[in-house]
Amino acid sequence: MLIVTSTVRILAFAWKNFTRNAWIGLATVLVLVLSLLSVNVVLGVNAVSQSALKMLEDKIDISVYFKPDTSPVVLETARSYMVSLPQTQNVELLSAEQALVDFKERHKNDPKILAALGELDQNPLGSSLIIKAKQTSDYPFLIEALQNPQFSSSIESKTYDDNAAAIMRVQSIGQSVRYFGLILIAIFTIFSIIIVYNSIRIAIYTQREEMGIMRLVGASNAFVRLPLILSGIFQAIISLAIATGLVTLIIALLDPKLKTLFDGGDSGLLSFFSANAWQLLGIQAAAIIFLVALASWAAAGKYLKK
Amino acid sequence: MNGRFDQTSMIVLKHVSKVYPPDVHGLRDISLHIKPGEFVSIVGASGAGKTTLAKLLIAEERPSRGTLEIGGWDITRIKSRDIPLLRRQIGVVFQDFKLLQKKTVWENVAFALEVSGETRRRIKEVVPHVLKIVGLEQKAYRFPQQLSGGEQQRVVIARALVHRPKILLADEPTGNLDTMNTREIIDVLKKINSFGSTVVLVTHNREVVNALKQRVITLSEGRVISDQAEGKYLLPS
Ligand SMILES: Nc1ncnc2c1ncn2[C@@H]1O[C@H](COP(=O)(O)OP(=O)(O)OP(=O)(O)O)[C@@H](O)[C@H]1O
Ligand SMILES: [Mg+2]
Numbered sequence: 268m269l270i271v272t273s274t275v276r277i278l279a280f281a282w283k284n285f286t287r288n289a290w291i292g293l294a295t296v297l298v299l300v301l302s303l304l305s306v307n308v309v310l311g312v313n314a315v316s317q318s319a320l321k322m323l324e325d326k327i328d329i330s331v332y333f334k335p336d337t338s339p340v341v342l343e344t345a346r347s348y349m350v351s352l353p354q355t356q357n358v359e360l361l362s363a364e365q366a367l368v369d370f371k372e373r374h375k376n377d378p379k380i381l382a383a384l385g386e387l388d389q390n391p392l393g394s395s396l397i398i399k400a401k402q403t404s405d406y407p408f409l410i411e412a413l414q415n416p417q418f419s420s421s422i423e424s425k426t427y428d429d430n431a432a433a434i435m436r437v438q439s440i441g442q443s444v445r446y447f448g449l450i451l452i453a454i455f456t457i458f459s460i461i462i463v464y465n466s467i468r469i470a471i472y473t474q475r476e477e478m479g480i481m482r483l484v485g486a487s488n489a490f491v492r493l494p495l496i497l498s499g500i501f502q503a504i505i506s507l508a509i510a511t512g513l514v515t516l517i518i519a520l521l522d523p524k525l526k527t528l529f530d531g532g533d534s535g536l537l538s539f540f541s542a543n544a545w546q547l548l549g550i551q552a553a554a555i556i557f558l559v560a561l562a563s564w565a566a567a568g569k570y571l572k573k
Numbered sequence: 574m575n576g577r578f579d580q581t582s583m584i585v586l587k588h589v590s591k592v593y594p595p596d597v598h599g600l601r602d603i604s605l606h607i608k609p610g611e612f613v614s615i616v617g618a619s620g621a622g623k624t625t626l627a628k629l630l631i632a633e634e635r636p637s638r639g640t641l642e643i644g645g646w647d648i649t650r651i652k653s654r655d656i657p658l659l660r661r662q663i664g665v666v667f668q669d670f671k672l673l674q675k676k677t678v679w680e681n682v683a684f685a686l687e688v689s690g691e692t693r694r695r696i697k698e699v700v701p702h703v704l705k706i707v708g709l710e711q712k713a714y715r716f717p718q719q720l721s722g723g724e725q726q727r728v729v730i731a732r733a734l735v736h737r738p739k740i741l742l743a744d745e746p747t748g749n750l751d752t753m754n755t756r757e758i759i760d761v762l763k764k765i766n767s768f769g770s771t772v773v774l775v776t777h778n779r780e781v782v783n784a785l786k787q788r789v790i791t792l793s794e795g796r797v798i799s800d801q802a803e804g805k806y807l808l809p810s
Contacts, residue, residue, distance in 0.1 A: 272690070272692055272693065273690045276687055276688075276690075476671065476673060477673060477684075480673070480684065480685070480732075481688045482656075482660070483631070483633075483660060483665050483667070484660065484661075484665075484684075484685035484688065484689065484732065484733075484735070484736075485656075485657040485658065485659070485660030485661035485689060485736065486657060486685075486688035486689055487657055487688070487689060487690055488653075488654060488657060489690075490688040490689070490690065491688075571653060
């Protein structure tokens with residue numbers, strides 16, 4: 268009964284603190300929202316650049332085109348040799364027939380090409396191997412390995428596009444966003460602590476009469492301290508709600524746009540945030556409430572110690 | 574936590590000095606013994622250390638030297654979390670310790686109980702009781718501006734009584750009041766004293782001290798220069 272009464276009273280005091288200093292509260296909320304946003308921007312950019320890298324890396328492969336008259340034995344030798352290498356992730360053997368089917372499918376709207384193909388009495392295409400390495404850095408070794416004399420003479424051509432330039436760009440963009448993002452987070456965190464601390468000091472100042480009376484009549488420290496800390500926590504919760512809303516909105520607007528950049532594939536943005544939604548929210552809530560509570564505690568403590 | 578409640582001494586100071594940094598001497602080597610139920614006036618010129626003494630008693634300030642006991646409880650180095658307990662045993666009426674203008678008389682008094690975590694039922698019981706002691710039960714729903722200076726001061730006294738304090742400590746409660754209002758306040762203090770509370774009254778008012786015919790402690794430059802059982806106001810005013 269007593270605990271309920273006290274809790275209700277402390278909450279009421281806290282709410283009064285909060286509404287009474289609405290403008291300062293607003294400024295505090297703004298800074299808290301900015302710091303939360305900065306965290307989420309860094310997370311978002313990180314997710315997108317990860318999935319961009321993955322996409323680029325997935326696209327890397329070596330295509331080895333064999334001469335049309337290469338015997339199946341040689342093809343199988345080449346395939347099994349490449350498969351046996353530990354650096355190899357995956358080898359796909361595309362038969363000449365399959366290549367022709369694919370070719371026809373690709374050009375089904377182009378009657379001229381199909382007609383030209385019909386003129387020929389033999390399949391002009393050879394078989395090919397599509398090789399994927401386990402790691403991007405393994406490709407040079409695999410290209411070396413294709414020099415194997417058992418089948419190298421049957422190879423007509425190889426294509427290898429390592430996407431190196433694109434990968435490097437994505438990596439460096441991701442790197443600098445992370446770098447500046449962390450600086451931004453640090454700055455906003457420090458700002459948050461300072462402004463929360465000072466908004467509590469201002470709250471103490473605006474009600475110095477009540478506070479003075481509370482202390483002289485022997486108010487429990489909880490009654491002096493908790494409303495201040497709670498009004499800080501109100502601010503944190505409101506900031507968290509606003510930031511979550513904004514982040515959700517931004518993701519909803521941005522993700523479809525990003526998808527087109529990813530050829531309709533996963534941009535990583537929505538999937539990252541939705542897969543980790545509760546965890547992200549929980550960690551951010553815990554962090555910001557902890558931060559705010561600590562700053563309020565310190566500000567109120569400074570007053571109480573006086 | 575309070576230790577043994579000592580019936581023979583309510584307030585005991587032993588060689589208490591207070592130095593405000595860097596070197597202002599508020600009090601110098603004060604030793605005092607005040608018994609339960611006493612009505613003690615503290616007088617002295619401005620700057621003599623009267624308020625400093627009052628602040629030491631409620632642990633608003635800590636002594637630089639010496640020891641301090643309230644009702645047998647050594648508060649010389651009281652922990653800040655124990656201070657609320659001490660303050661519930663000492664009702665205070667201070668010069669700069671006013672009423673909240675936006676609250677009614679009732680709310681002002683109730684506030685002191687609310688922030689101490691008292692139940693609503695207890696508040697409904699205590700508030701009319703203390704307002705009755707100071708004779709303001711009829712004006713419970715007025716705001717401070719609608720009261721005379723003396724009435725306002727009586728509300729402050731009522732608020733100081735909500736925890737049934739063993740000691741009532743009043744620093745210049747009649748400072749800004751005329752003779753009529755002053756007498757009312759002193760009558761209230763006497764009444765509270767007659768219920769058994771120890772009353773410590775800091776005052777400049779010669780007539781008040783002389784009319785009381787109670788113990789008078791005179792401070793000068795931080796020292797006790799006189800302590801008389803049925804004292805008179807000594808200093809030229
Ligand atoms: N917080 C403080 N910091 C520094 N010096 C102080 C402080 N409070 C009081 N003093 C000094 O201590 C001495 C005693 O002050 P105190 O307030 O106790 O006097 P007082 O007897 O209450 O005077 P008055 O009758 O004017 O209220 C004075 O010299 C005063 O300047
Ligand atoms: Mg004084």
